[in-house]
Amino acid sequence: MIGKSAFSCCTKLQSIQLSSSLITIEYAAFAFCSSVKTIILPALVSNIGAHAFKHCECLKEITIPASICTTQYCMNKYSYIQPDKNYLGDYAFENCYSLRLIIVENPLLAYQLIKSFDYEYNRSIRRAVGIPDATKIEFSKTTSQRDKQIYDWMINHRCRHCGGKIGVWNEKCKSCGKSKDYKD
């Protein structure tokens, strides 16, 4: 286990090698490690605490292992993640501006991935606002087509007029202000 805030603000830390037997990374363990470029999460890692990697601003790529988030709770947007189950914490990757590739090995990791970045939530709509535009998300081979479409929609919901991002609260474009139903 790597404890709460263990390496937080180690701004000169450039690379991290984790033990293959590591299971739990606690709250904010690597937050503000702003020089880290690569983190390889071992295959057994099951719990990533809230804010664990936030502001790792040089982090380019992350693979979220299949061992994370294997309970039904992760599939259901209305229920919470039980803390004693495998999970990916809220805002775990918030403000990781340089992330260009996220590899998601667990096909059930849907809503929780959105919540691991900055997100907006309004009734049943949850949309990632913090995943950088240039970030590619590579899904597990067994993720259903439907789930991929849900991800696409939550991540890339765009204005038809200018391509800006649509806010979840008023369903209006954040760039040009037009409603999502606007047609040229």
Ligand SMILES: [Zn+2]
């Ligand atoms: Zn627009």
